[in-house]
Amino acid sequence: MAEPMLSVKGLNAWYGESHILHGVDFDVRQGEVVTLLGRNGAGKTTTMKSIMGLVGRRSGSILFEAGETIGLPAYKIARLGIAFCPEERGIFASLDVAENLMLPPAIGEGGMTVETIFELFPNLRERLSSQGTKLSGGEQQMLAIGRILRTGARLLLLDEPTEGLAPVIVQQIGHTIHRLKKEGFTILLVEQNFRFAATVADRHYVMEHGRIVDEIANDALAANMEKLHEYLGV
Amino acid sequence: MHEIFGIPPQALFGQLLLGLINGSFYATLSLGLAIIFGLLNIINFTHGAQYMMGAFVAWMLLNWLGLNYWAALVIAPVLVGAFGVLIERTMLRHLYKLDHLYGLLLTFGLALIIQGVFRNYFGSSGLPYRIPDALRGGTDLGFMFMPNYRGWVIAVSLVVCLVTWFVIEKTKLGAYLRAATENPPLVQAFGINVPRMVTLTYGFGVALAAFSGVLAAPIYQVSPQMGADLIIVVFAVVVIGGMGSIMGAILTGFGLGVIEGLTKVFYPEASATVIFVVMAIVLLVKPAGLFGRVR
Secondary structure, three states: OOOOOEEEEEEEEEOOOOOEEEEEOOOOOOEEEEEEEEEOOHHHHHHHHHHHOOOOEEEEEEEEOOOEOOOOOOOEEEEEEEEEOOOOOOEEEEEEEEHHOOOOOOOOOOOOOHHHHHHHHHHHHOOOOHHHOOHHHHHHHHHHHHHHHHHOEEEEEOOOHHHHHHHHHHHHHHHHHHHHOOOOOOEEEEOOHHHHHHOOOEEEEEEOOEEEEEEEEEHHHHHHHHHHHHHHHO | OOOOOOOHHHHHHHHHHHHHHHHHHHHHHHHHHHHHHHOOOOOOHHHHHHHHHHHHHHHHHHHHHHHHHHHHHHHHHHHHHHHHHHHHHOOOHHOOOOOOHHHHHEEEEEEEHHHHHHHHOOOOOOOOOOOHHHOOEEEEEOEEEEEEEHHHHHHHHHHHHHHHHHHHHHHHHHHHHHHHHHHHHHHHHHHOHHHHHHHHHHHHHHHHHHHHHHHHOOOOEEOOOOHHHHHHHHHHHHHHOOOOOOHHHHHHHHHHHHHHHHHHHOOOHHHHHHHHHHHHHHHHHOOOOOOOOOO
């Protein structure tokens, strides 16, 4: 099997005095869609932010394409080809939609053209001159995903892209993730909604108390339903 | 000779002009303060001292190196801006995560030190700086006589303010700045070197103050105290306009200069306090300032 694209080993992370991650280990291979499942506070978002370099203190190892990134500042990690779409979406209120969309600088070859992004999310084209935060929640999510597709990043970190959205929008996001996978993007997804996760992912990691406690292949999901219910408390 | 509201037009326009001159300095300085506060979250009390340094550097360039006003207009902001970069790198950088108060105390202390050093070497009586030859004399506008240098100060300040506004509100660089003002970590996660941007922004804000200082040198005495006198009023202007709005800082700066000028005509006794009265009223009615957003 090929070297994983992203390899996290023994990752510890702290917010101030509180120790959030206690040795997280997992891999994401080129072209895969992998989810991190778990309850609120299990450390999923912190894991993502640690990969991106947005957590104050962290230790362990995060290899991206065989290069160590644990000591790098966020802007250097981003330039290696990793893009982050935060849970709160991070649409800038003082920028209009076009400015939001064009904000992340290109960091590599092969980014999606703006035309393709409008094909994925036709709503955005109509709203280009609106203030970013005047968009509906769904449109903001589309904008937040759309703007990181332009940059040429190959690994996308999507933090709860379906949270609080109407079913029809969730479906559209699902289609988008399938399309992105086809185009060769590698995706790490944080989800609470494992029914959604099951429709898009190849593998799932389950997190509890700042550790990975289980790994489940998507085709084994049905067989592990009981266990999963227990993990997620649903 | 006819009168307007019982005031000879010469006096009215004269004070209006003076108001616009003061307004030019208020606008340029509060603009720099607003940009710095927006991105760094630091209330830059050193701003007045940096304005004063601009004037002094112009004086030194002329008297020690024979470099004229036009050279000083470029060199002084660059030198003082570089000094600002040094302050940001060595001191301010450590305060971003702390309360505003720490930044305010540090920059206030720095202002006192810088003013003290200049007073020690140059005294406090003030040094003259000649108006450059090309801007001597005046122009008869028909309704009033306009000294050329004063017209120049108003025009160039207006241009600098509007160009700054344009860059921040309408360009890609400005979009980075606005985005980083809202959410620095995310902008960093897009691959932008935010710490460097913060340093350069502080340097730019400081350079803007120094530029104002050079403009002021031929009008006022070049003295260690010149910034301290002005900066209190400029802070009132910033409070009235509201932190964080670029156009707000510009409009409020010029507007309050004019209000102050008119007060000198109609009720001179209040001219020194009118800005603070306006500040009190604005704070009562709109605590976030005329153009400010509550954050």
